[in-house]
Amino acid sequence: MPPDEEFKKKYQAAKNHFERVxxxxxxxxxxxxxxxxxxxxxxxxxxxxILNLPITHxxxxxxxKSGRAGAKFVIEFKYSISIxxxxxxxxxxxxxxxxxTLKLEIQSLRDNEEV
Amino acid sequence: MEFxxxxxxxxxxxxxxxxxxxxxxxxxxxxxxxxxxxVAISPKLQKEIDEWALQFTKSIFELQPYFTKDMTNKxxxxxxxxxxxxxxxxxxxxxxxILEMTKIKNFKTLRIEVLAEAQKKHRGDRTKICVPIKYQLxxxxxxxxNVWNLEYESNVMEEAVQFCMTVLDNQxxxxxxxxxxxxxxxxxxxxxxx
Numbered sequence: 657m658p659p660d661e662e663f664k665k666k667y668q669a670a671k672n673h674f675e676r677v678x679x680x681x682x683x684x685x686x687x688x689x690x691x692x693x694x695x696x697x698x699x700x701x702x703x704x705x706i707l708n709l710p711i712t713h714x715x716x717x718x719x720x721k722s723g724r725a726g727a728k729f730v731i732e733f734k735y736s737i738s739i740x741x742x743x744x745x746x747x748x749x750x751x752x753x754x755x756x757t758l759k760l761e762i763q764s765l766r767d768n769e770e771v
Numbered sequence: 772m773e774f775x776x777x778x779x780x781x782x783x784x785x786x787x788x789x790x791x792x793x794x795x796x797x798x799x800x801x802x803x804x805x806x807x808x809x810v811a812i813s814p815k816l817q818k819e820i821d822e823w824a825l826q827f828t829k830s831i832f833e834l835q836p837y838f839t840k841d842m843t844n845k846x847x848x849x850x851x852x853x854x855x856x857x858x859x860x861x862x863x864x865x866x867x868x869i870l871e872m873t874k875i876k877n878f879k880t881l882r883i884e885v886l887a888e889a890q891k892k893h894r895g896d897r898t899k900i901c902v903p904i905k906y907q908l909x910x911x912x913x914x915x916x917n918v919w920n921l922e923y924e925s926n927v928m929e930e931a932v933q934f935c936m937t938v939l940d941n942q943x944x945x946x947x948x949x950x951x952x953x954x955x956x957x958x959x960x961x962x963x964x965x
Contacts, residue, residue, distance in 0.1 A: 687811040689777045692803065693791050695810070698914040700817060721779045730776070740869060741878035742918040749776060759776050759811065764917065 659685070659756045667756060673731050675711040677750065680758035682707060686750075689761040702746055702762045705737040725754035734771040745771045775804040782806035792824050793831035793909065821906075830903030834912070836861070836929040837897035842889075845936045853962045858902045861932050863961045867954055868931035869911050881945055882934070889933040902928065 659667070663683050670676040680686050681703055688699050715733040729751065736745045745767070750760030765771070773783040788803040788810050789796045797820050802811040812820075824831065838846065850860040875881060904912070912927045921927055938946050938954055 684814045687802065687813045689775070689804075689809040690790075690812050692788060692808055692810040695790055695792070695812065696913065696917065697792070697817075697820070697910050698917065699812070700814065701914060720774060722774055722781045724773070724781075726774065730779075737918075739918050740915050741873040741875075741882070744918045751774070751776060753773075757813075759774075761777050761809070764920070767920075 663756070671711060673717070674709075674713050674715050674733070676752065677731065677748075677758060677760075678707055678709075678711070680752075680756070685756065686758040686760060689759070699762060701739065702737065703760070706735065706748065709735055720751060726759075727752040734765065734769070736771045745769055772805070773802070775807060775809065777809045778804060778807040780804075780806055783811075790820065792820060793906070794833070795824070795827070795831050797823055824906040827906070830905050832904050832906070832909040832924075834902045834904055834925045834928045835899050836902065836925045836932065837899050838929070838932070839893040839895045839897050841893045841895070842933065842936065843898065843900070845940065846932065849936065849939055849958075853958050855958070855962050855965065857900065859961070859965055860958070861900070861902055861928060862904060862908060863958050864935035865912065865928050865931040866908060867957045868934055869915050869927070871953065871957070872931075872934065872950070873915075875946070875950060882930075884945065885934050885937055886930060889937045893933070 666679045717729045745765035747763045772781045775783045782805045850857045912924045915927045
C-alpha cells in the first residue's frame with residue numbers, strides 16, 4: 657500500500673525513528689510477525705501500548721543482515737506494560753519497509769531482564 | 772524474497788497461507804516466512820480474522836483445566852445453586868476473574884495468597900474437564916496467560932475457578948465483601964440471561 661500524503665507528512669515530521677514507529681502504529685501502517693500455528697491474537701494490545709512511551713524512549717539500531725528494499729537498519733527497544741494486574745517486560749524489533757510500513761515482532765522478556 | 776524481521780533472512784514471500792485459530796484454520800494471502808513460518812499480520816488482517824472467528828456459533832476453542840475431586844464437587848455445588856451448568860459457571864468465573872478481580876488493589880499479592888490457600892486445601896489427584904469457549908473469551912484468556920507467564924490457557928481457567936470458588940465459599944477474608952457480592956451478582960445475572 658503506497659503511503660498517502662498525510663501519512664508522509666506525519667512520518668517526515670517525526671523527530672526520530674522511535675517517533676516514526678509511533679506514527680506507523682497510530683496510522684495502522686504496521687505488520688506484526690506471528691506464529692501461524694499459534695498466533696498471539698492479542699498482539700495489538702502490546703503494540704498500542706508503545707504509543708504511551710515518550711519519544712525519547714531509548715532505542716538501539718543495528719544494520720540489517722540481509723534484504724534489499726526498505727530501511728537498512730533494525731530498531732530495537734525494551735518496554736513494559738501493565739495489564740490484568742501484571743507488569744510484563746517486552747522486547748520490540750522492527751524495520752521500515754519500502755512502502756514505509758513498519759514491520760515488527762514483539763517478544764516477552766524474562767522477569768530478570770532489565771527494561 | 773524479502774527480509775524477515777524474525778529470522779533476519781531473505782525468506783519472506785507473499786502468497787496463500789494458513790493461520791490456526793483454535794480448531795479452525797483461517798486461509799488468506801499474506802506475507803509469510805518460508806524459513807521460520809511466521810506470518811505478517813496487519814491491523815486490517817487481524818480485523819478480518821476477528822470477524823471471521825466471531826461468526827462461528829459453535830465454540831472453536833476448548834480449555835482443559837484439571838481440578839481435584841473436592842474442587843469439582845464445589846463447582847457442582849455452586850453450579851446447582853446458581854442453576855448453571857459446570858461449564859457455564861467456570862466460564863462466568865473466568866470472565867469475572869479476568870475483568871474484575873484483576874482490578875483489585877494488591878491483586879498480585881492476593882492472587883498468590885488465595886491460590887496458595889486453595890491449593891493447600893484441595894490436594895489429591897486431579898481430573899480433566901473439557902470446557903468449550905468462544906473466541907472473545909479465548910482472546911482474554913490468552914492475554915492473561917501471556918502477561919502472567921502461564922504455560923497453557925487452561926491454567927487461567929484453573930486459577931480463576933479456584934480463586935472464585937474460594938471467594939464464593941467465604942474463605943477469603945482479604946477480598947472485600949463488596950467484591951464477593953459483585954461476583955455473586957455477576958453469576959446470578961449470567962444465570963438469568965443464559
